[in-house]
Amino acid sequence: xxxxxxxxxxxxxxxxxxxxxxxxxxxxxxxxxxxxxxxxxxxxxxxxxxxxxxxxxxxxxxxxxxxxxxxxxxxxxxxxxxxxxxxxxxxxxxxxxxxxxxxxxxxxxxxxxxxxxxxxxxxxxxxxxxxxxxxxxxxxxxxxxxxxxxxxxxxxxxxxxxxxxxxxxxxxxxxxxxxxxxxxxxxxxxxxxxxxxxxxxxxxxxxxxxxxxxxxxxxxxxxxxxxxxxxxxxxxxxxxxxxxxxxxxxxxxxxxxxxxxxxxxxxxxxxxxxxxxxxxxxxxxxxxxxxxxxxxxxxxxxxxxxxxxxxxxxxxxxxxxxxxxxxxxxxxxxxxxxxxxxxxxxxxxxxxxxxxxxxxxxxxxxxxxxxxxxx
Numbered sequence: 001x002x003x004x005x006x007x008x009x010x011x012x013x014x015x016x017x018x019x020x021x022x023x024x025x026x027x028x029x030x031x032x033x034x035x036x037x038x039x040x041x042x043x044x045x046x047x048x049x050x051x052x053x054x055x056x057x058x059x060x061x062x063x064x065x066x067x068x069x070x071x072x073x074x075x076x077x078x079x080x081x082x083x084x085x086x087x088x089x090x091x092x093x094x095x096x097x098x099x100x101x102x103x104x105x106x107x108x109x110x111x112x113x114x115x116x117x118x119x120x121x122x123x124x125x126x127x128x129x130x131x132x133x134x135x136x137x138x139x140x141x142x143x144x145x146x147x148x149x150x151x152x153x154x155x156x157x158x159x160x161x162x163x164x165x166x167x168x169x170x171x172x173x174x175x176x177x178x179x180x181x182x183x184x185x186x187x188x189x190x191x192x193x194x195x196x197x198x199x200x201x202x203x204x205x206x207x208x209x210x211x212x213x214x215x216x217x218x219x220x221x222x223x224x225x226x227x228x229x230x231x232x233x234x235x236x237x238x239x240x241x242x243x244x245x246x247x248x249x250x251x252x253x254x255x256x257x258x259x260x261x262x263x264x265x266x267x268x269x270x271x272x273x274x275x276x277x278x279x280x281x282x283x284x285x286x287x288x289x290x291x292x293x294x295x296x297x298x299x300x301x302x303x304x305x306x307x308x309x310x311x312x313x314x315x316x317x318x319x320x321x322x323x324x325x326x327x328x329x330x331x332x333x334x335x336x337x338x339x340x341x342x343x344x345x346x347x348x349x350x351x352x353x354x355x356x357x358x359x360x361x362x363x364x365x366x367x368x369x370x371x372x373x374x375x
């Protein structure tokens with residue numbers, strides 16, 4: 001038996017692998033040690049053999065409620081991901097593996113690799129309406145890339161979409177892939193109608209350093225980017241710094257920040273009701289957008305989610321709140337589950353890349369429903 005995580009986005013430490021019925025593993029924390037929950041590794045063993053994997057530091061993870069009713073994901077071909085029998089008890093996350101091929105990859109959620117990220121950028125840039133802009137460099141020297149879709153018409157609305165501020169929330173970039181492919185589909189009437197009325201500014205991966213390093217929540221030096229929006233810096237959070245400067249250049253009429261939630265088994269929005277400048281018109285836009293997304297996607301719901309901030313009490317270091325306060329626009333954080341979606345259960349795959357992709361397509365329908373009201 002061999003267990004490895006020395007690859008893009010990999011994360012696991014082997015404590016003891018002498019007993020296949022009690023293979024002891026630990027998740028490596030993000031830089032700085034404050035956060036950990038993401039794991040991603042390969043197991044090579046004997047076909048037909050059962051392996052019992054115990055992540056022994058699961059009780060110290062950032063969101064232990066995330067282990068309740070959670071099932072790890074796995075793949076043999078890096079294309080189709082399925083769920084493995086998983087339980088959380090006595091502080092250990094236990095994953096049972098009956099090996100059908102010599103090597104299996106096991107992860108917290110289906111990874112979105114840096115190579116796939118590069119493939120996505122290369123694929124979309126050939127479209128005549130797309131241009132790629134390198135906003136700047138990350139702390140590890142990687143490109144922070146903006147995908148612009150549109151024609152610079154100043155009469156159009158400016159729609160901004162960011163994903164993977166928290167790198168372990170890979171479902172966010174799966175959603176962006178689906179949204180971009182749909183937006184660039186010349187046969188899609190929703191895309192045509194939207195592009196007649198809006199320019200899109202999309203950052204598919206806000207945190208490429210954390211993604212490659214196998215972090216859950218932070219960048220190369222352990223900074224949570226979604227707490228940096230009020231005062232980003234080149235020293236700590238260049239990723240946010242560059243995006244904020246570009247937003248100020250273009251203006252923002254709709255903002256969609258895409259995330260995943262460890263604990264809640266639902267798809268939901270977190271709005272910006274608590275920002276000081278929240279108005280009745282912003283509230284009306286929010287209602288219209290929520291209603292449209294409910295119609296566009298049966299995976300979305302608005303019964304379960306985060307508590308709304310009290311008026312004037314929003315945390316303005318958070319992206320969606322800062323954008324709403326700065327630009328007075330429709331601004332939301334979209335959350336998807338790491339687990340199954342309790343409203344539409346799928347025991348085989350749970351929440352998946354495919355459902356994230358479909359939600360990206362549905363998001364365009366909701367944007368079309370409000371685009372005429374954005375300016």
